[in-house]
Amino acid sequence: MRPHTALALVLLDSFGWDVLNHPSNSPDLVPSDYNLFTSLMAHMGGIKFSINEQVQKEVLKWGKGLAGEFFEGGIKKIVPRLTTCIEWDGDYVEKQSTSVSTISRSFFSNTFFLKI
Secondary structure, three states, rough: OOHHHHHHHHHHOOOOOOOOOOOOOOOOOOHHHHHHHHHHHHHHOOOOOOOOHHHHHHHHHHHOOOOOOHHHHHHHOOOOOOOHHHHOOOOOOOOOOOOOHHHHHEEEOOOOOOOO
């Protein structure tokens, strides 16, 4: 177990919370993947970028404009998604209507790698 994972588990245990085991990058259970990235994709759809700096600037501008209600709404969606995943015995993935290739074509006019 990684040190930061162990520390997080100790903290959660101190709250008296039950911790469910799940894959660290489960598409059903990672709140940021669902709330942040679906909203970001909707915002960025149709915008063309030719250099990394343009992408980074637009993402930062978008992020700074998010209100607290955005994050609260995302947090409120977690429980129903976890419940569905538990009911389906972990065999549940929310389907996205947009494919990765469609997203990448809508973001970039040229092919390049993002540096983060």
